[in-house]
Amino acid sequence: MNDAxxxxxxxxxxxxxxxxxxxxxxxYPKEDCAHFGHAPRTPEDAGAQSNQPVTVQSTAIRLPxxxxxxxxxxxxxxxxxxxxxxxxxxxxxxxKTTLIASLxxxxxxxxVSDCGFSGSATLHAFERACHDARTTSNRNEPFTERTGVxxxxxxxxxxxxxxxxxxxxxxxxxxxxxxxxxxxDDVTVSATFMEIxxxxxxxxxxxxxxxxxxxxxxxVRSETEMIxxxxxxxxxxxxxxxxxxxxxKLDAVNRSEHHARAIADFNAIVESVRRLHGSTxxxxxxxxxxxxxxxxxxxxxxxxxxxxxxxxxxxxTRVVEASSSIDTPARAFARFGDHQP
Amino acid sequence: xxxxxxxxxxxxMICGLPGSGKTTFLAALWALVTARDxxxxxxxxxxxxxxxxxxxxxxxxxLSARVQERxxxxxxxxxxxxxxDASRRPVRLTFxxxxxEAYRRMWEDRDCDPAxxxxxxxxxxxxxxxxxxxxxxxxxxxxxxxxxxIGLPQESTQEVQWHPGLAPTQVQLVGLLQLLxxxxxxxxxxDEIMLGHHLEHVIKNALSYATPETNVEIRxxxxxxxxxxxxxxxxxxxxxxxxxxxxxxxxxxxxxxxGLGLYAARIHxxxxxxxxxAENRExxxxxxxxxxxxAQGSGE
Numbered sequence: 001m002n003d004a005x006x007x008x009x010x011x012x013x014x015x016x017x018x019x020x021x022x023x024x025x026x027x028y029p030k031e032d033c034a035h036f037g038h039a040p041r042t043p044e045d046a047g048a049q050s051n052q053p054v055t056v057q058s059t060a061i062r063l064p065x066x067x068x069x070x071x072x073x074x075x076x077x078x079x080x081x082x083x084x085x086x087x088x089x090x091x092x093x094x095x096k097t098t099l100i101a102s103l104x105x106x107x108x109x110x111x112v113s114d115c116g117f118s119g120s121a122t123l124h125a126f127e128r129a130c131h132d133a134r135t136t137s138n139r140n141e142p143f144t145e146r147t148g149v150x151x152x153x154x155x156x157x158x159x160x161x162x163x164x165x166x167x168x169x170x171x172x173x174x175x176x177x178x179x180x181x182x183x184x185d186d187v188t189v190s191a192t193f194m195e196i197x198x199x200x201x202x203x204x205x206x207x208x209x210x211x212x213x214x215x216x217x218x219x220v221r222s223e224t225e226m227i228x229x230x231x232x233x234x235x236x237x238x239x240x241x242x243x244x245x246x247x248x249k250l251d252a253v254n255r256s257e258h259h260a261r262a263i264a265d266f267n268a269i270v271e272s273v274r275r276l277h278g279s280t281x282x283x284x285x286x287x288x289x290x291x292x293x294x295x296x297x298x299x300x301x302x303x304x305x306x307x308x309x310x311x312x313x314x315x316x317t318r319v320v321e322a323s324s325s326i327d328t329p330a331r332a333f334a335r336f337g338d339h340q341p
Numbered sequence: 342x343x344x345x346x347x348x349x350x351x352x353x354m355i356c357g358l359p360g361s362g363k364t365t366f367l368a369a370l371w372a373l374v375t376a377r378d379x380x381x382x383x384x385x386x387x388x389x390x391x392x393x394x395x396x397x398x399x400x401x402x403x404l405s406a407r408v409q410e411r412x413x414x415x416x417x418x419x420x421x422x423x424x425x426d427a428s429r430r431p432v433r434l435t436f437x438x439x440x441x442e443a444y445r446r447m448w449e450d451r452d453c454d455p456a457x458x459x460x461x462x463x464x465x466x467x468x469x470x471x472x473x474x475x476x477x478x479x480x481x482x483x484x485x486x487x488x489x490x491i492g493l494p495q496e497s498t499q500e501v502q503w504h505p506g507l508a509p510t511q512v513q514l515v516g517l518l519q520l521l522x523x524x525x526x527x528x529x530x531x532d533e534i535m536l537g538h539h540l541e542h543v544i545k546n547a548l549s550y551a552t553p554e555t556n557v558e559i560r561x562x563x564x565x566x567x568x569x570x571x572x573x574x575x576x577x578x579x580x581x582x583x584x585x586x587x588x589x590x591x592x593x594x595x596x597x598x599x600g601l602g603l604y605a606a607r608i609h610x611x612x613x614x615x616x617x618x619a620e621n622r623e624x625x626x627x628x629x630x631x632x633x634x635x636a637q638g639s640g641e
Contacts, residue, residue, distance in 0.1 A: 060452035063520055076558065079573065079622060108478045108509065123516045124505055131503040135479040138498045142481050296486045 066124035068153035083169035090205030092177030095248035101129035102291035113305040118160035149176040184226035190234030208249035211262040251293035354460040357469030359441030368403035371396040383424040412440040449505040478509040539606035547574035575625040582619040
């Protein structure tokens, strides 16, 4: 876009989105608006022009953010409601953030595994994670930004059964794969993994894409086993969480001529976890998922409903109630109720 | 003055994203009730005790089938209608005519116009959604498949960075409703001086037992018929959470700690129709004060 074109759509009013919507926020025709066609004004601009210090006065009330939660934020939610903490671990690019984003996106269309959506304290974080798989990103292929190194971040999903009394806070922990990998080099690192120590369910991702790679497949098994060993040796799983071992990118695995070999490799990893650490965990279950398939051969979020049911565990979110004459909207977001956890 | 006897004042929040039809609704409502042709449940009474300039202007625009002008940002206009119900009891409806940008800023920029905040305690919300502007969630893979099926070439275009305004309409509205809910005030029956005194005592108590470098958390929430104040501190648990409210019980007896504070707090809060108790929770202790809320429409 050249400067002349940019000038024709910009507006000095920071609230005006005429460049996006084509409409003046104040409702004026373009030619009558004093702000249209001028560069956006900032407080710094105003100060530079007047040579006077700028004092920005705002009477607006600051609202709670909607980005990731830190440890304290997650704890606050868990203290106020029945909750499940899920630690999702695996090497870089295994699909941790994609899994989280796709699970959230499934609620755009309706309940998942008999659970409805009842709000979230991290809507911006979810939306950001989903963005590059949506058409609004202008991408031709779905993409997920890698999680940066720098500690754990939490996503919050409020789940509801058919009764307002049955609510559950699902806290999903996301941390860079490099950090989990480093625990295998220095087991003391795992002591800093607060999310594992608090996890009701630990979810270990096995990268299906790498299992298809002849050069990488043996490393996949080794890395997975070493990460689990580091968690065990670092005493982070003394509380015996339940474990899901998850094969990701099933769409790529299914399309590959090495499909059978990859599945056999995955089964061997699951058996290895059961054999070596079966007594350390309450349960070890295997799942296969395609969180964000690159084609329509598998539905988006394939396998996530079963995985979420495992996370939720025995929690009773569904009760039988007297029938209501009011039709329940199909979209979970449309049935949004009390978001308070 | 006879009109104000038994007056019910009903503040109603009208909210929606920009261009969702909030002003058009107000214009149509005013035109309908003032025309007095239709038998409405609430009927127009008078123009007293208010300024109808704005309502008349937007109603005139609506009656002449012209599109309403966008509500100016920062106008923070309140409009009221003096009506009466079937029993001729006066009802005054008040609405804020706030620009949709104020609501958009709540979702995107996480700040709230004071005019909106004032109405969040009203408990009545009219949410407007313009059906022509609903932005549904659409996924790249589905779009690529449709393009392939109809033979539409996929063009490389400039990727768009994420912005909260790109969220599907349903997500923005859920986010907005969550915020309105969280900002909503809670009505309770209490003696202001006594509750203030005892709450201060409970908070000081929590601070004195809190683990160093941790925060004491104070939370207000509402459940049917109750307003609940919780004061939580990380720190040692209490051996007997009932006994601490007994007269003369203190775990650090001294002239300053005679075991009167929590005993008196419980007596006074019970007199207000509420209750106070302590709970050991993960990592610390919560003092929970429960107060009764007034029945709806009681005017308390």
